[in-house]
Amino acid sequence: MDPKLIFKDILEKGKVPFVNMEEPYDDEFSINVNLGNFKAACLELHKVLKSPVMMLFATDVRAKRGVFTLSCVFSSVKYRKWITVTTDIDGEDPRFESLSKEMYSASLFEREIKEMFGIEPAGSPDSRRLKLHDEVWPEGLYPLRKDFPAVASLWRDPAMSCKDVCVGGVTMSAAASGEYKFKRIEGEGVFEIPVGPVHAGIIGPGHFRFSVAGEPIINMEARLGFTHRGVEKILEGRTVSDAVKITECVSGDASFGHSLAFCQAVEKICGINVPEEASVVRAMMLELERLYNHAADIGGMAVDVGFSFPSAYASIIKESILALNKELTGSRYLKNVNRIGGVNKNLTIEDITCLRGSLKGILKDFGELKDMLYNSVSFMDRVDTAGILKKKTAEDLGVIGLAARASGIPMDIRKDFPGGTYKKVRFDVIKESGGDCLARLNVRTAEFAGSAGMILQFADILKCGGQKLFADHPAVRPGSGLGYVESWRGAVLYWVKLDEKGTIERCKIVDPSFHNWEALSFAVLGNIVPDFPLCNKSFDLSYSGNDL
Amino acid sequence: MFEIIKNRLFKGVVTGSLRGMGPSRPEDLEALGQELKTAIHKRFGRSFHIREVDTGSCGGCESEIIATTNPIYDVQRFGVDFVASPRHADALLVTGPVSKNMALALKKTYDAMPGPKYVITLGDCAPDGGLFKGSYYVEGGVKNILPVSAHIPGCPPDPMTIIRYLLILLKV
Helix, strand or coil, X not given: CCHHHHHHHHHHHCCCXXXXXXXXXXXXXXXXXXXXXXXXXXXXXXXXXXXXXXXXEEEEEHHHHCEEEEEEEEEECCCCEEEEEEEEEECCCCEEECCCCCCHHHHHHHHHHHHHHCCEEXXXXXXXXXXXXXXXXCCCCCCCCCCCCCCHHHHCCCCCCCCCEEECCEEECCCCCCCCCCCCCCCCCEEEEEECCCCCCCCCCCEEEEEEECCEEEEEEEECCCCCCCHHHHHCCCEHHHHHHHHHCCCHHHHHXXXXXXXXXXXXXXXXXXXXHHHHHHHHHHHHHHXXXXXXXXXXXXXXXXCHHHHHHHHHHHHHHHHHHHHHHCXXXXXXXXXXXXXCCCCCHHHHHHHHXXXXXXXXXXXXXXXXXXXXXXXXXXXXXXXXXXXXHHHHHCCCHHHHHHCCCCCCHHHHCCCCCHHHCCCCCCCCCCCCHHHHHHHHHXXXXXXHHHHHHHHHHCCXXXXXXXXXXXXXXXXXXXXXXXXXXXXXXXXXXECCCCEEEXXXXXXXXXXXXXXXHXXXXXXXXXXXXXXXXXXXXXXXXXXX | CHHHHHHHHHHCCCCCCCCCCCCCXXXXXXXXXXXXXXXXHHHHCCCEEEEEEECXXXXXXXXXXXXXXXXXXXHHHHCEEECCCHHHCCEEEEECCCEHHHHHXXXXXXXXXXXXXEEEEECCCCCCCHHHCCCCCECCCHHHCCCCCEEECCCCCCHHHHHHHHHHHHHC
């Protein structure tokens, strides 16, 4: 059935008028509506497609058309499409009606749009800033607007005091002296425990505010944004090949997933056909990334309950996979492998032999690790029923990826939007219904075996002919498109818009951590504070991917 | 318990080698480690304690720092330890380009350390912002905030590089 008819039908049933519709690519569908109908259209699609907000972002096109555009992306597994609803927002008095009361998964995106663009989500229940902390960044400065200079020296005059800000020659004496307001729980015997941003372990920075009465946590709020580096602004104006390197450093433990999502978006816009062999190599690398991270997380969960031997064992497994990565690609974290149009690295017959050999050993070690953990009563006692994330909560928050699968939501881009490569191999989407730490552990152990199986199947497909694995001289052309990859945490999404010069005009990045951090606040409720590290590790979310 | 004993016996000692795939030459690691141990013994009386602070890194550097403590590299046996509090630390190991939000936390962590103290930067972002140089939200490197004594380059530096540079720092 023609997708235009399907979506026309959906909107007409909800009595939502639209301006136009088009199908720019096979897997994307875009609907243009007036600002007044934006909310109704989004809510209708949310209801019918049963999809959370996958992305909600603004773009500044005031220089060309005097407006901001606002786009909301949903996914539809049924129709195998990513649906984007777009509207224009007045450039002079930018505001739109907030979606988050009816559709909570839009909440964080709205806060982000407000701080980055100064577009007001009218009626939003929470307008606190996420990344630009009130203590260091003045009000009224919106870095993702196009008239905000990309280079820092242009907006801050060194002669001025650090609290004065100069943008486009206009000095604003905007002192940043705000304070972030945490939710307050009051009552007899309730006290607060502030933790972070510098933690005891070797991990990223974030602040957690616990409210506890006795031992159980009655509220936990995470304040993030500490690793905000302005990635989206840095990417603007770059050539696509320069940008690949930056996307690899968005989240260091998912560097391949991120660069792949970016490359796929650009390849889609420019109509570049990636050689089949290169797609297989990419899928293989993506699974290797999943393997080393799952091994690290399983070890991390063991260490967070004080079970050190299995954790040391898991770190041997992780090290073996990193060493294998190095052997295959020259980089332990699979950097410099992706390029626009394909991959830099050719796998030879010897590489495949080495891969098979070490994977055999890795799987054997992993079996032992699993036995040690699952046969330990005290370990099982800690993970079982700890940190439950209910299915309904997960759906409302828009939780995706591994955490969603552990709470009974079987979403997996590899199955839902398989492309060509993942159709060639057999694998199952792992689903658990418990939603607790054990469920997330089970998903990881099952996926570890699944991914290893997939890598071996990919190895069978590879021809190892020694031909080059990238499309020649990819011609960059203007346009916009969405790249999506099921990275080990979940869907990594890149919406890229290229201008006439072939450089990046806007790149919106959504790491699965951005969807999932809030789930942790719900999962820890009622658990005791000493179980927090375990719950946290069972999600293992990225700080830098969230903060950008 | 049975599994643990079994694995402890069958796995044996993995330090320095990993089916031929760990550090490219295990004997290098041993020699380097012994030298490091001697240097630490001389200058710090047995142990060199490091507090790590992430000021906006992508997490790659953290992963490699953790890898130096895994059973293959096991840097602890040479006297290097990563501690949970700046109060226990001889050196501060800083990764990341220093985002504005972390500048104060970094300063406070440094101030909490007892003297004499060193600051070591790690990873290509830390000296000047690296890939994120010039961004509106980075402070352009650790050196603008703290006195830096040494730098470990790489994106991210692998465990052998980290160990090698620690030795260079201690010898100077």
